[in-house]
Amino acid sequence: MDIAHIEPFIEATVGVFRDMLGMESQFLTPYLLGADLKHEWDISGIIGIAGDSKGVVVISFTAELAAEITSVLVGHKVASDDPDVIDAVGELVNIIAGNAKKGLEEFRLSISLPSIIRGSNHQISWQSDVPIVGIPFRTASGKFHLSVGLENIISS
Amino acid sequence: MNVLVVDDSRIMRNIVKNALVHHPRFSSAECFDAGDGAEALRIIESNKIDLVLLDWNMPMMNGLELVKRLRAKSEYAKLPIVMITSESAKYSVIEAVKAGVNDYLVKPVSEKALVEKLDRLGI
Numbered sequence A: 001m002d003i004a005h006i007e008p009f010i011e012a013t014v015g016v017f018r019d020m021l022g023m024e025s026q027f028l029t030p031y032l033l034g035a036d037l038k039h040e041w042d043i044s045g046i047i048g049i050a051g052d053s054k055g056v057v058v059i060s061f062t063a064e065l066a067a068e069i070t071s072v073l074v075g076h077k078v079a080s081d082d083p084d085v086i087d088a089v090g091e092l093v094n095i096i097a098g099n100a101k102k103g104l105e106e107f108r109l110s111i112s113l114p115s116i117i118r119g120s121n122h123q124i125s126w127q128s129d130v131p132i133v134g135i136p137f138r139t140a141s142g143k144f145h146l147s148v149g150l151e152n153i154i155s156s
Numbered sequence B: 001m002n003v004l005v006v007d008d009s010r011i012m013r014n015i016v017k018n019a020l021v022h023h024p025r026f027s028s029a030e031c032f033d034a035g036d037g038a039e040a041l042r043i044i045e046s047n048k049i050d051l052v053l054l055d056w057n058m059p060m061m062n063g064l065e066l067v068k069r070l071r072a073k074s075e076y077a078k079l080p081i082v083m084i085t086s087e088s089a090k091y092s093v094i095e096a097v098k099a100g101v102n103d104y105l106v107k108p109v110s111e112k113a114l115v116e117k118l119d120r121l122g123i
Helices: A007-021 A063-074 A083-104 B010-021 B037-046 B063-071 B090-099 B111-120
Strands: A025-027 A043-051 A055-061 A109-111 A115-118 A133-139 A142-150 B002-006 B030-034 B051-054 B081-085 B103-106
Touching: A007 A025, A007 A063, A007 A083, A007 A133, A007 A142, A043 A083, A055 A063, A055 A083, A063 A083, A063 A142, A063 B010, A083 A109, A083 A115, A083 B010, A083 B103, B002 B010, B002 B037, B010 B030, B010 B111, B030 B037, B037 B051, B037 B063, B051 B063, B063 B081, B063 B090, B081 B090, B081 B111, B090 B103, B103 B111
Parallel strands: B002 B030, B002 B051, B051 B081, B081 B103
Antiparallel strands: A025 A133, A043 A055, A043 A109, A043 A115, A055 A142, A133 A142
16 A cells, blocks of 8 residues: 555644644545445545546544533533534544645645544445555544545545 | 734743743734634634734634634735744645745744744835
């Protein structure tokens, strides 16, 4: 798997967690996602990518970690069903996708507004002809997951 | 000083406002909020705004479109506008500067970085 074009997303994620949340994060081995793969996450933020490539960036959390991240951002404790959690997850995926563009400047890319899917074991159906790379992360507060697909840029 | 903070994320608006008013020089700034460019335009047209801190990707009217509309009107030709956005690519910075922003910050933004930018603008 060619991960050269995945590195900007990894760097953006680590940077955002460190600089915005004060959390150290480590990425684990990237892997290729299968279609309609079941997973353990409770909330996902999704951003579409268009331009010189088409694709998607998804960040997925457990409800607990999403609430903890939101609590850091708003400065007080929030529950996992607080509306600010949706705002926080959307803004995180927006910043990660936007920051990653700096490492992909040879491609002119535009990013969509984020969408949020909430619910345990929610399903995300991927475009079948675009390889999606899964990147697990861990923090001291728990795991989360980044999924990235970019047509003709990230290859299997 | 009246400052308009424009971002579709309420959390980001609060982070930017807090970064600004936390600094002694801006502690008395009155902050206005807008969740998109269209709402921001209405606020600017109805109030005396001295500084706009503006996101790019927003619904209804994005930040770039707002900048172009403002700079097309002579009364807003000199309104200080700082874009605060996740868009990190050089071509985005160039596009924003061509549209008329005075300066540009990539999120996540710190109080230090924001105040330094405003210092350089003489605000």
